[in-house]
Amino acid sequence: MNSTITLPRHLPWYLLARIESCITRPFKTKVDRDCPTCRGRTVTKHMGPLDATSYNVRGFGPRHFDLVCCSDCDLIFLSPLPPDKAFEALYIRFPQFVGHPAYHGENAKAALQFYRDRLAEILSLRRDGRRLDRVLEIGSGLSLISLAAKLLDHHTFAVAQDISQEAAGLCPWVDRYLVGPLESKKEEIQGAGPFDVISMTHVIEHLPDPVQVLRLCADWLSKRGTIFVTAPSRPVGWNESSPFEMWKNWEYNHTPAHLQYFNRKSLEQCCLRSGLHLLKYEPDKDSFVAWLGCSSKKPA
Ligand SMILES: [Zn+2]
Numbered sequence: 001m002n003s004t005i006t007l008p009r010h011l012p013w014y015l016l017a018r019i020e021s022c023i024t025r026p027f028k029t030k031v032d033r034d035c036p037t038c039r040g041r042t043v044t045k046h047m048g049p050l051d052a053t054s055y056n057v058r059g060f061g062p063r064h065f066d067l068v069c070c071s072d073c074d075l076i077f078l079s080p081l082p083p084d085k086a087f088e089a090l091y092i093r094f095p096q097f098v099g100h101p102a103y104h105g106e107n108a109k110a111a112l113q114f115y116r117d118r119l120a121e122i123l124s125l126r127r128d129g130r131r132l133d134r135v136l137e138i139g140s141g142l143s144l145i146s147l148a149a150k151l152l153d154h155h156t157f158a159v160a161q162d163i164s165q166e167a168a169g170l171c172p173w174v175d176r177y178l179v180g181p182l183e184s185k186k187e188e189i190q191g192a193g194p195f196d197v198i199s200m201t202h203v204i205e206h207l208p209d210p211v212q213v214l215r216l217c218a219d220w221l222s223k224r225g226t227i228f229v230t231a232p233s234r235p236v237g238w239n240e241s242s243p244f245e246m247w248k249n250w251e252y253n254h255t256p257a258h259l260q261y262f263n264r265k266s267l268e269q270c271c272l273r274s275g276l277h278l279l280k281y282e283p284d285k286d287s288f289v290a291w292l293g294c295s296s297k298k299p300a
Pocket of ligand 1: 039072073075
């Protein structure tokens with residue numbers, strides 16, 4: 001069957017052009033949350049609805065969210081943002097780390113080895129030949145990056161920050177463990193820096209305002225320092241014509257804990273707005289590993 005729409009030719013040309021552009025452009029919709037990297041300067045494409053997957057947030061805000069894509073930077077993100085009470089339920093009210101299999105036994109050993117290898121790689125590529133004097137771990141939980149840094153060099157000074165105090169007493173290798181929102185710890189962190197490595201492993205996807213946090217990190221980073229970021233990106237094998245079910249069934253569909261999913265393009269845009277430079281972007285199945293460094297340019 002021929003699905004081409006034939007428009008009546010007696011209409012004025014400008015009306016025909018307008019109607020054609022409405023038919024051919026992708027479906028766009030007004031959503032409650034602007035792209036957190038482009039801030040409302042672009043349109044977004046609605047991808048589909050996601051139900052909350054976390055039982056902790058039941059009763060604290062909406063149970064259904066829209067997954068949308070920024071047409072400019074390709075960031076895929078949830079809309080609307082959940083209310084503060086939902087964040088409290090997700091990260092403070094209920095335990096996240098103790099007893100969770102992802103943070104213990106063989107999983108923790110594998111993660112620790114992964115971080116040791118990655119820190120050693122960062123260290124080997126430092127052009128000034130210096131060691132990692134100071135490391136800041138944001139959203140640290142059980143602080144495996146700090147432990148990996150200490151195992152590489154016990155002289156490294158490790159500062160960890162987490163919004164929850166659940167793991168604060170479980171990480172004796174951390175020199176200073178700060179409990180509270182990052183914004184509230186600015187002065188203490190500034191005083192303990194500058195840092196050769198700032199890590200955000202599986203953190204950036206949880207941040208309501210990733211640009212704001214990366215701007216803080218840019219201030220705290222030493223001149224040749226590296227921000228080490230890992231995060232989920234896209235379901236394996238997904239592309240724009242794939243069924244939306246792939247997002248619903250993805251193991252990283254943690255709605256509404258995961259607020260956005262970056263790829264190289266959206267992370268570059270986020271860096272540009274934060275006074276940072278994307279040094280390295282490495283896809284890893286459905287996730288990525290990235291290195292960010294200070295940029296000589298001012299934030300866009
Ligand atoms: Zn965007």
